[in-house]
Amino acid sequence: MSRIRRYGGAVLRRLGLRKPPPDPGREFSDAVYRRYGLQPGEEVHDETVQMWLDFSLSSVERGRYAVAAMGGRPAFRGTRVLDVGCAYGGFLVAAAEAGARSLAGIDINDELLTLAKLQLADHRVDAGLERLDITSPDVIDRLGHFDFILCNDVLEHVSDPDLAATHLAALLDDGGSIFLQIPNGRAVEFMIRDGHYGLFGITLLDRLRAEQVWADHYEDTYGVEHYAPLSYYLDVFSQAGLSLRMLNRPPEDLGAVVEDLGRQVDELEAGLATVSLEDSELVEEMRRRGRHEIEAFRHQAELYAASRVDAERNIIARWLWTTYGLTFWELVGRKQNE
Numbered sequence: 001m002s003r004i005r006r007y008g009g010a011v012l013r014r015l016g017l018r019k020p021p022p023d024p025g026r027e028f029s030d031a032v033y034r035r036y037g038l039q040p041g042e043e044v045h046d047e048t049v050q051m052w053l054d055f056s057l058s059s060v061e062r063g064r065y066a067v068a069a070m071g072g073r074p075a076f077r078g079t080r081v082l083d084v085g086c087a088y089g090g091f092l093v094a095a096a097e098a099g100a101r102s103l104a105g106i107d108i109n110d111e112l113l114t115l116a117k118l119q120l121a122d123h124r125v126d127a128g129l130e131r132l133d134i135t136s137p138d139v140i141d142r143l144g145h146f147d148f149i150l151c152n153d154v155l156e157h158v159s160d161p162d163l164a165a166t167h168l169a170a171l172l173d174d175g176g177s178i179f180l181q182i183p184n185g186r187a188v189e190f191m192i193r194d195g196h197y198g199l200f201g202i203t204l205l206d207r208l209r210a211e212q213v214w215a216d217h218y219e220d221t222y223g224v225e226h227y228a229p230l231s232y233y234l235d236v237f238s239q240a241g242l243s244l245r246m247l248n249r250p251p252e253d254l255g256a257v258v259e260d261l262g263r264q265v266d267e268l269e270a271g272l273a274t275v276s277l278e279d280s281e282l283v284e285e286m287r288r289r290g291r292h293e294i295e296a297f298r299h300q301a302e303l304y305a306a307s308r309v310d311a312e313r314n315i316i317a318r319w320l321w322t323t324y325g326l327t328f329w330e331l332v333g334r335k336q337n338e
Contacts, residue, residue, distance in 0.1 A: 025122035048198035059090025079147035085154030089116030103127035169240035185227025188264040242333035254317035
């Protein structure tokens with residue numbers, strides 16, 4: 001056994017996961033490449049396509065991270081797990097590796113469900129997949145109840161996130177837990193290049209204007225409904241009976257984070273000065289909203305620089321990191337016994 005394989009096994013044991021099964025098949029990965037008109041393993045020259053490929057092909061690894069964050073094998077052994085917006089099926093594979101006894105996944109995209117089936121087959125995992133919207137009125141009757149729910153990069157695509165939060169809470173058994181990963185549209189990195197399409201400035205705009213910008217680059221259906229603030233999600237899930245806590249851990253050197261964000265904000269400002277779209281009103285709206293975010297950041301950064309109180313500087317830096325630095329919020333919640 002190679003040194004790398006021994007080390008990997010030790011890491012999995014420390015996380016409470018089983019040693020993974022033999023290498024999976026390649027039907028899924030080959031299908032993902034074909035989805036983007038590529039041959040398996042072909043070199044990719046388009047930065048956005050590479051981003052999509054990386055996201056698709058890393059789904060099992062991302063799922064393992066989520067499972068480990070929620071307790072790993074000791075927590076998942078013998079449980080019922082639901083993946084909402086299961087996409088490529090990787091989170092279900094990770095849950096199976098951790099010993100879950102019952103697996104279900106839902107998505108509204110038939111193409112993604114087909115890819116998920118290939119992924120599950122490659123890893124020899126049995127899970128029930130269904131085309132179903134989390135906001136459907138019969139979703140609870142059709143699915144039942146679960147010990148764990150995984151919901152990764154989904155809520156920004158849901159037309160009614162309040163209702164989605166209510167249904168997610170109702171699908172959990174008492175004592176059950178949920179994992180959420182939600183993109184932050186105010187992250188400076190995403191204002192410069194969004195995480196879905198690689199477009200400049202689109203996260204600054206409201207739903208209808210964002211779709212107008214998107215339509216200049218793509219032909220299919222725009223898939224992002226909104227970029228809500230973190231406070232919104234904390235509120236709607238609290239109202240639904242789930243108190244969330246954030247898994248993201250701030251870097252030790254928050255001062256360096258503030259400096260780096262300042263450089264990113266300068267890049268955003270330069271991009272806004274040169275952005276060009278056919279619709280001049282869209283450009284002006286993007287610039288107006290961008291200036292608002294730039295001014296808000298710089299105001300807080302100035303307060304941070306002027307403060308001589310450590311606790312105060314830490315508060316400001318943490319707010320800047322959470323608001324403008326984090327590209328994704330990672331949240332876990334637990335349903336209390338009634």
